[in-house]
Amino acid sequence: MTDFDFLTDVVDSSKVDYGEGPREEHSADWASELIGAGVTPDAVVTPTSTEDVSRVLEACDSRGVPVTPYAAGTALEGHVVPVERGVSLDTTEMDSVVDVRPDDFQVDVQPGVIGTDVDDAVERHGLFYPPLPSSGGISTIGGMIATDAGGMQTVKYGKIGDWVVGLECVLADGSVVRCGGRAEKSSSGYNLKDMVVGSEGTLAVVTEATLRLKGIPDEIRGARALFPDIDSAADAVSDAVRSEVDVAKIELIDDVAARMANEYLGTDLPDTPMVFLEFHANHGVEREVEFAEAVFRQHDVDEFKTASRERMEDLWEIRSELGFAVRSYDPSLHPVQAGDVAVPISRYPEMVKEIKRLGDEYDVLVPVFGHAGDGNVHYAPMADPDDQDQYQRAVEVYERAVERALDLGGTATAEHGIGRGKRHYLEREHGAEAVDVMRRIKDALDPNGTLNPGKVLPDED
Amino acid sequence: MTDFDFLTDVVDSSKVDYGEGPREEHSADWASELIGAGVTPDAVVTPTSTEDVSRVLEACDSRGVPVTPYAAGTALEGHVVPVERGVSLDTTEMDSVVDVRPDDFQVDVQPGVIGTDVDDAVERHGLFYPPLPSSGGISTIGGMIATDAGGMQTVKYGKIGDWVVGLECVLADGSVVRCGGRAEKSSSGYNLKDMVVGSEGTLAVVTEATLRLKGIPDEIRGARALFPDIDSAADAVSDAVRSEVDVAKIELIDDVAARMANEYLGTDLPDTPMVFLEFHANHGVEREVEFAEAVFRQHDVDEFKTASRERMEDLWEIRSELGFAVRSYDPSLHPVQAGDVAVPISRYPEMVKEIKRLGDEYDVLVPVFGHAGDGNVHYAPMADPDDQDQYQRAVEVYERAVERALDLGGTATAEHGIGRGKRHYLEREHGAEAVDVMRRIKDALDPNGTLNPGKVLPDED
Numbered sequence: 001m002t003d004f005d006f007l008t009d010v011v012d013s014s015k016v017d018y019g020e021g022p023r024e025e026h027s028a029d030w031a032s033e034l035i036g037a038g039v040t041p042d043a044v045v046t047p048t049s050t051e052d053v054s055r056v057l058e059a060c061d062s063r064g065v066p067v068t069p070y071a072a073g074t075a076l077e078g079h080v081v082p083v084e085r086g087v088s089l090d091t092t093e094m095d096s097v098v099d100v101r102p103d104d105f106q107v108d109v110q111p112g113v114i115g116t117d118v119d120d121a122v123e124r125h126g127l128f129y130p131p132l133p134s135s136g137g138i139s140t141i142g143g144m145i146a147t148d149a150g151g152m153q154t155v156k157y158g159k160i161g162d163w164v165v166g167l168e169c170v171l172a173d174g175s176v177v178r179c180g181g182r183a184e185k186s187s188s189g190y191n192l193k194d195m196v197v198g199s200e201g202t203l204a205v206v207t208e209a210t211l212r213l214k215g216i217p218d219e220i221r222g223a224r225a226l227f228p229d230i231d232s233a234a235d236a237v238s239d240a241v242r243s244e245v246d247v248a249k250i251e252l253i254d255d256v257a258a259r260m261a262n263e264y265l266g267t268d269l270p271d272t273p274m275v276f277l278e279f280h281a282n283h284g285v286e287r288e289v290e291f292a293e294a295v296f297r298q299h300d301v302d303e304f305k306t307a308s309r310e311r312m313e314d315l316w317e318i319r320s321e322l323g324f325a326v327r328s329y330d331p332s333l334h335p336v337q338a339g340d341v342a343v344p345i346s347r348y349p350e351m352v353k354e355i356k357r358l359g360d361e362y363d364v365l366v367p368v369f370g371h372a373g374d375g376n377v378h379y380a381p382m383a384d385p386d387d388q389d390q391y392q393r394a395v396e397v398y399e400r401a402v403e404r405a406l407d408l409g410g411t412a413t414a415e416h417g418i419g420r421g422k423r424h425y426l427e428r429e430h431g432a433e434a435v436d437v438m439r440r441i442k443d444a445l446d447p448n449g450t451l452n453p454g455k456v457l458p459d460e461d
Numbered sequence: 462m463t464d465f466d467f468l469t470d471v472v473d474s475s476k477v478d479y480g481e482g483p484r485e486e487h488s489a490d491w492a493s494e495l496i497g498a499g500v501t502p503d504a505v506v507t508p509t510s511t512e513d514v515s516r517v518l519e520a521c522d523s524r525g526v527p528v529t530p531y532a533a534g535t536a537l538e539g540h541v542v543p544v545e546r547g548v549s550l551d552t553t554e555m556d557s558v559v560d561v562r563p564d565d566f567q568v569d570v571q572p573g574v575i576g577t578d579v580d581d582a583v584e585r586h587g588l589f590y591p592p593l594p595s596s597g598g599i600s601t602i603g604g605m606i607a608t609d610a611g612g613m614q615t616v617k618y619g620k621i622g623d624w625v626v627g628l629e630c631v632l633a634d635g636s637v638v639r640c641g642g643r644a645e646k647s648s649s650g651y652n653l654k655d656m657v658v659g660s661e662g663t664l665a666v667v668t669e670a671t672l673r674l675k676g677i678p679d680e681i682r683g684a685r686a687l688f689p690d691i692d693s694a695a696d697a698v699s700d701a702v703r704s705e706v707d708v709a710k711i712e713l714i715d716d717v718a719a720r721m722a723n724e725y726l727g728t729d730l731p732d733t734p735m736v737f738l739e740f741h742a743n744h745g746v747e748r749e750v751e752f753a754e755a756v757f758r759q760h761d762v763d764e765f766k767t768a769s770r771e772r773m774e775d776l777w778e779i780r781s782e783l784g785f786a787v788r789s790y791d792p793s794l795h796p797v798q799a800g801d802v803a804v805p806i807s808r809y810p811e812m813v814k815e816i817k818r819l820g821d822e823y824d825v826l827v828p829v830f831g832h833a834g835d836g837n838v839h840y841a842p843m844a845d846p847d848d849q850d851q852y853q854r855a856v857e858v859y860e861r862a863v864e865r866a867l868d869l870g871g872t873a874t875a876e877h878g879i880g881r882g883k884r885h886y887l888e889r890e891h892g893a894e895a896v897d898v899m900r901r902i903k904d905a906l907d908p909n910g911t912l913n914p915g916k917v918l919p920d921e922d
Binding site: 184436 | 566608610611632636637638645647648652655658675703705707743806807872873890891894895897901902
């Protein structure tokens with residue numbers, strides 16, 4: 001049994017917690033009710049500086065103590081839940097906006113800053129941070145970088161990684177590394193920044209990030225479109241993207257998800273598939289709205305209504321709450337996992353249809369929604385955990401949908417990441433040779449396997 | 462002395478050349494007159510398939526034979542020039558456009574495809590490949606990926622790496638690895654794609670790339686602006702970017718570079734600093750042109766003229782030829798190196814001023830031009846190689862400008878890459894810890910140091 005007193009030798013004792021409550025808390029996250037909780041760490045350390053992180057990692061690494069980074073706990077594949085004991089490294093206290101440089105459209109933040117706090121910090125300069133995920137109001141920037149998160153506006157602006165210019169991070173051995181920089185464009189050396197982005201705390205712990213910002217558009221419009229069936233809705237979205245309608249958000253919500261939203265939020269969405277849209281421009285935004293409507297008319301849209309600013313905010317509130325709505329719909333029905341496939345846009349209608357078909361085939365309730373413009377489908381096969389047969393059928397729907405996405409040239413996870421839950425798809429998606437390269441990189445940067453063990457890479461035989 | 466007969470055991474003998482002519486040819490590139498030629502390889506191998514590349518690499522790696530990838534030879538830092546003997550691996554025969562998928566905005570190409578040939582292959586679908594560098598008509602896609610090249614349209618669309626969705630590549634040991642895929646969005650595993658992009662053939666040889674395409678804009682306008690002095694021009698560009706004028710190209714050309722263009726091309730550019738612009742939109746392009754002009758008026762612009770389509774093509778032809786114009790200006794004057802710094806956009810005017818000031822201080826002719834909207838300055842201090850004092854002064858101008866760029870939070874190379882010529886800046890820019898990480902990655906993927914030795918990473922002490 002390791003003695004964990006060494007922790008208070010390297011950081012102030014106020015930052016180290018051996019209490020059962022905090023330790024239990026750090027053994028679970030949002031995904032735990034879906035894929036199970038993890039083991040309870042021996043200690044929770046809450047660093048307040050890069051030096052703290054460096055000292056803790058160096059001390060743990062030299063003693064063979066695993067370190068699992070933790071932040072808001074909103075990950076959906078068990079990324080932050082320890083599979084080995086050791087230290088849970090909670091970065092939520094490192095939550096300062098360090099420097100805003102509006103003239104360069106850049107802001108430096110610590111990893112524990114909540115997504116929307118970045119927007120709040122730069123709004124008075126007329127700027128915003130475009131790629132925030134739907135959980136932007138509760139998730140941390142560090143967590144978003146760890147998963148290379150995407151969001152509703154990824155269709156126009158790209159993912160988190162596209163809006164990170166530079167990083168400061170700490171390797172397992174405690175060395176502090178700067179990746180990228182402040183120049184918007186560089187071909188200098190290997191791209192370490194994008195290697196760390198999306199590596200889910202298995203290669204390094206991010207201690208500061210330089211984010212790229214964008215001017216708030218002068219014109220913003222919202223719209224809601226209703227379709228007679230899911231096929232028309234999916235075809236309409238695919239066609240809009242292929243026609244390059246300039247949308248900032250284009251979200252599909254099927255009738256099942258809409259029903260769940262109504263139950264959970266007391267809203268009155270109609271019982272039919274629908275698409276929510278948002279348009280950003282500095283001028284001429286109406287042209288794009290009209291263009292989108294014209295494309296949708298080709299696909300049997302029943303109703304296409306622009307939304308007032310207030311009504312639009314309501315729509316996005318509904319969309320952001322969908323994950324909660326799905327979980328709260330029926331106390332006896334749980335989503336078996338949070339589906340997150342993406343396929344090339346021309347295959348998007350086929351992918352959506354297949355998921356609905358699988359639901360029918362297996363007689364499983366499957367709400368479908370997501371960032372349609374990216375070819376990204378979220379789906380959540382529902383089952384009663386006490387009904388083993390139903391549960392197994394729901395799991396099969398989940399897995400067969402991933403298989404189909406991969407067959408269509410897609411990905412098992414568009415934005416949630418691999419974590420613990422999707423490791424078995426890694427080789428299927430990328431091939432054994434690519435996984436071997438990932439493993440070589442992991443071994444090169446973290447030879448003792450200290451950082452977030454049991455995540456991303458499948459166990460070796 | 463190694464016997465190179467093993468090469469014809471692994472690939473057809475028609476693909477192996479031991480002749481002095483081809484070997485000499487592959488010891489030099491565009492940069493050779495600036496930074497010197499390399500050593501002459503023992504053999505030139507011209508693979509025509511991924512399997513060829515794999516077999517040659519495996520055979521060389523197991524025998525300790527260095528392999529230096531070669532393509533069009535247009536790199537500017539000696540990337541493709543061997544510093545050790547061995548094999549020059551010439552990918553120019555792998556020049557097929559493999560598959561166009563217009564509905565997904567994607568095309569698969571082999572590495573030897575010339576940049577503008579991609580545009581030619583997809584134009585009938587109304588598509589184009591936005592990030593091509595100025596040398597797009599002569600450089601290969603493989604070379605562009607190797608350097609993460611940028612171009613005139615990077616200010617709007619991003620760099621080559623942003624437009625690569627997936628790669629097939631071969632490691633030093635011959636294993637074939639697929640990085641990325643066809644989904645436009647994925648958080649699955651480590652980002653190998655962006656690790657290979659920009660690694661200059663030191664980690665892997667790219668054998669196929671899936672590129673992202675874009676619809677040709679409905680409206681394209683060009684403009685030329687003349688300024689009384691370089692400070693106004695630089696201030697105007699910086700202000701335009703910070704005001705988020707939606708430009709597709711915004712290029713600064715100083716009076717010295719304009720003079721050189723006139724000499725070389727017989728054009729009649731006025732003897733004053735100028736900015737060339739291009740605007741892309743599907744509607745409302747005139748609004749952006751007016752906006753740009755309004756911003757420029759704040760900075761003493763002498764003339765702002767929109768250009769006809771034809772006249773605009775002439776402007777870009779001039780801009781693309783500037784590199785040649787600089788080299789041909791005066792037979793006794795050579796650029797000592799091709800400057801390629803970039804700084805955060807708010808520091809761009811300061812950077813430009815500093816380069817001009819250094820030219821004055823050292824009494825050296827320094828044409829200045831480049832992708833101003835990215836904060837990217839190309840500059841070419843000129844000297845007579847036979848005049849050692851002048852040559853040394855020009856080198857100092859070159860180096861002090863890089864130092865200043867780094868002091869301003871910038872990069873030593875925005876788009877050309879490190880190659881052989883800028884290795885000594887790598888640690889200065891990124892820190893010893895980051896360079897150590899790069900070295901660990903190199904060792905993990907190419908433990909025998911087979912691929913492109915002597916590039917990117919500085920020699921170890």
